[in-house]
Amino acid sequence: xxxxxxxxxxxxIVGGGPIGLICGFWLAKMGITVSIYEKGTIIPxxxxxxxxxxxxxxMLDEYDISDMIIRKGSITPSWQYRYQDTGERAIFELNVLExxxxxxxxxxxxxxxxxxYLSNKIQGLDNANLYLNCNVFDIAQDEEGVDVHIIDxxxxxxxxxKYLIGCDGGHxxxxxxxxxxxxxxxxxxxxxVAITDFPFEKYYDGLSGVNYIWTEKSNFSLxxxxxxxxxxxxxxxxxxxxxxxxxxxxxxxxxxxxSRPGERxxxxxxxxxxxxxxxxxxxxxxxxxxxxxxxxxxxxxxxLGMNCGVHDAINLSNKLYKVWHGSDHSLFNLYTRQRKTIAxxxxxxxxxxxxxxxxxxxxxxxxxIMNNLKEITSDKRLMxxxxxxxxxxxxxxxxxxxx
Ligand SMILES: Cc1cc2nc3c(=O)[nH]c(=O)nc-3n(C[C@H](O)[C@H](O)[C@H](O)COP(=O)(O)OP(=O)(O)OC[C@H]3O[C@@H](n4cnc5c(N)ncnc54)[C@H](O)[C@@H]3O)c2cc1C
Numbered sequence: 001x002x003x004x005x006x007x008x009x010x011x012x013i014v015g016g017g018p019i020g021l022i023c024g025f026w027l028a029k030m031g032i033t034v035s036i037y038e039k040g041t042i043i044p045x046x047x048x049x050x051x052x053x054x055x056x057x058x059m060l061d062e063y064d065i066s067d068m069i070i071r072k073g074s075i076t077p078s079w080q081y082r083y084q085d086t087g088e089r090a091i092f093e094l095n096v097l098e099x100x101x102x103x104x105x106x107x108x109x110x111x112x113x114x115x116x117y118l119s120n121k122i123q124g125l126d127n128a129n130l131y132l133n134c135n136v137f138d139i140a141q142d143e144e145g146v147d148v149h150i151i152d153x154x155x156x157x158x159x160x161x162k163y164l165i166g167c168d169g170g171h172x173x174x175x176x177x178x179x180x181x182x183x184x185x186x187x188x189x190x191x192x193v194a195i196t197d198f199p200f201e202k203y204y205d206g207l208s209g210v211n212y213i214w215t216e217k218s219n220f221s222l223x224x225x226x227x228x229x230x231x232x233x234x235x236x237x238x239x240x241x242x243x244x245x246x247x248x249x250x251x252x253x254x255x256x257x258x259s260r261p262g263e264r265x266x267x268x269x270x271x272x273x274x275x276x277x278x279x280x281x282x283x284x285x286x287x288x289x290x291x292x293x294x295x296x297x298x299x300x301x302x303x304l305g306m307n308c309g310v311h312d313a314i315n316l317s318n319k320l321y322k323v324w325h326g327s328d329h330s331l332f333n334l335y336t337r338q339r340k341t342i343a344x345x346x347x348x349x350x351x352x353x354x355x356x357x358x359x360x361x362x363x364x365x366x367x368x369i370m371n372n373l374k375e376i377t378s379d380k381r382l383m384x385x386x387x388x389x390x391x392x393x394x395x396x397x398x399x400x401x402x403x
Contacts, residue, residue, distance in 0.1 A: 008145045010035055011320065012161040014136045014174055016043065018111050019292030019309040020167030021118035021130075026317035028128035029063060032324055035159065036122065037134040037150055043119050047193055047271045049111040050225055051210070051303025054094070055392040056310050057103035066103065068117050073109025074224050076209030081373050083366075084215045084257075087205060090373035096384040100393055108209055108225045111306060139164060139177050141286050163320060165289045167313075170276065172294035178285050184278030184297070187355065190241050191300055192233040194250050195269045200229050203258050212358055214366060215256070219358050222257070228268060231257070232300070234359065245270045275299055277352060279343050283312070284332035291316055296343035301354035307392055308347045312339045315399065338399040346395040 011027055013020045016038030024036045052060075052069050060066040082089035097104040122128045131152065138149040146164040150157050166174025175182065200222060201207055211222045221232035233253055235244040243249055247267065254265040276297040283290045292309030315338060319331045360366055376382045388394045 008160040008162060009033060010161050011163045011165065012037065012146070012148050012159060013165045013167055014148070015166070015168035015292075015294070016040070016115070016119065016130055016132070017046070017167060017169060017292065018049070018115055018118075018306055019294075019313050020165070021115060021122060022310055022313040023165050023167060023291060023317055024128055024130070025063070025118050025122055025125075026314060027320065028122065028125045030317070030321045031127070032321065033127045034129070035161070036128070036130045037136050037148070037152075037159075038130065038132050039135040041133045043112070043115055043132075045112045045269075046115070047110065047112075047195070047230075047269055048273065048300070049303065049306040050108045050223055050230060051307070052107040052109060053303070053307045053390075053392045054097060054101040054103045054105070055396045056307045057107060058101055059310065059314050059396075061102060065114070065117075066107075069107050069109045069114060072113040072117075072226070073107040074209055074226055076106040076108050076224070077104075078208045079106065079210035080208045080212070081370065082211055082213045083370070084213050088370065089206065090370060090377045091208060092377055092383060092387060092390075094387060094391065096380050097387055097391060097393070100388065101391070106210060106303075106391075108223055108230075110225055110230075136168070136173060139174065139288065141288060146287050162324075163287050163289065165291055165316065165320075166294045167290075167292050167309075168294050170278075170293045170297050172290065174288065175280055175290055175294050178288060178290075180280045180282065180285070180290075182278045182280050182297075184276060187275045187277070187299060189359070190235055191273045191275050192235060192241075192244055193230055193269075193271045193273070194233060194245070194253065194267060195228050195230050196254060196265045196267055197228045198254065198258070198260075198265055200224075200258060214358075214360075217361060220253070220257070221358075241272060245272055273300070277348055279340060279348070283316075283336040283339055289316055289320070289332060289335070291339075295339070296347070298343075298347050298351040299355035300351070301358055302351050302390060304347045304351050304392065308339075308343060308395075311342070311392070311396060311399070315339055334403070338402045341402060342395045342399050346389070346392075346398070350390065 010033040013036040057066040080091045135151045209224045223230040279296045291312040
């Protein structure tokens with residue numbers, strides 16, 4: 001049976017990940033009624049993102065969300081590139097960004113803390129609802145609004161709204177229903193994450209909160225979040241990827257980082273991800289908008305994807321507010337021009353360069369890269385220029401300049 005609930009004076013958001021919840025929270029705080037539909041039955045402990053960049057923290061100062069990210073996360077004043085065997089390193093100090101941002105540091109806070117916090121906040125608002133176990137399977141738009149077809153706890157229903165935002169991740173059904181492509185590439189190597197509570201900072205000399213480390217033949221990352229370290233792992237060549245995440249294989253990975261004869265590491269969590277670099281043709285079609293991973297994907301190296309999605313969410317919410325109050329729909333074209341340009345020209349090029357640098361194994365090329373990074377970090381002006389880009393401050397300013 002199709003149960004029709006028609007209350008079209010609202011915005012519907014598909015997906016209760018970080019980007020859907022930020023869109024929903026922003027719009028509701030600006031007085032617009034929102035309904036968020038999430039197919040999961042609970043808010044999941046997604047292990048993916050942990051890096052929050054200065055530009056994003058500045059945006060999230062509004063409504064004090066940055067305070068919560070700082071409370072639940074670890075402030076990271078520097079990050080480094082490093083050779084594992086010699087300890088030689090190039091250290092990027094974010095305090096050179098003072099005066100450009102309220103947050104001259106990165107914060108490492110796992111994305112699920114923010115998702116949980118925003119879900120609770122949204123449930124406390126009169127004009128916002130988050131519905132779990134609701135799988136959106138189709139949409140149909142006309143000149144006045146959008147019909148949204150949902151399987152709500154096993155029952156088919158149809159909701160209606162004036163505008164719909166697809167924040168439903170890389171496999172976005174909304175993007176597919178709009179008939180939009182998702183051009184780009186899939187990285188051939190999987191990305192793995194494993195988490196342990198061992199306090200590496202006490203035993204491993206000169207670590208920063210974020211470390212990108214070259215081993216003799218491969219690489220790994222070590223990222224500090226409160227009470228635990230997250231390690232990004234490249235699968236062992238020739239090994240079945242699943243085996244790279246086995247207890248024994250992870251034990252050997254951590255033992256190679258810091259040897260503890262006779263003692264085993266406590267593995268708290270592990271995950272395996274296929275990564276892509278893709279973007280869709282347009283982020284707006286009629287009354288349907290796309291934001292976050294539904295619109296663009298990139299390599300996780302450098303921690304840029306979710307941050308870019310947060311910038312989409314706030315840019316779009318501010319424009320949707322204006323359209324809601326009478327501005328022309330063409331503002332949505334500006335949203336696409338601004339955010340698609342950033343996704344491709346900044347985020348794709350930076351994250352892909354980070355990805356290739358991490359996976360470089362030729363000793364001579366590595367030597368050249370390290371020398372270049374050390375030259376940058378030994379000159380405050382060069383380091384600031386580099387960090388203005390990697391901290392996404394430059395991309396936010398550039399987006400604002402696109403008319
Ligand atoms: C290993 C790894 C590490 C990363 N680290 C970082 C980092 O440090 N910093 C960073 O900026 N980025 C990072 N990223 C990227 C980041 O995780 C994503 O960009 C981010 O999660 C995207 O958020 P989103 O809300 O757009 O999509 P998602 O987080 O994928 O959320 C989409 C939501 O939509 C729901 N959904 C899907 N389909 C439907 C449907 N039909 N109906 C209803 N609901 C639906 C899903 O259940 C999900 O909850 C990392 C990625 C990987 C793989």
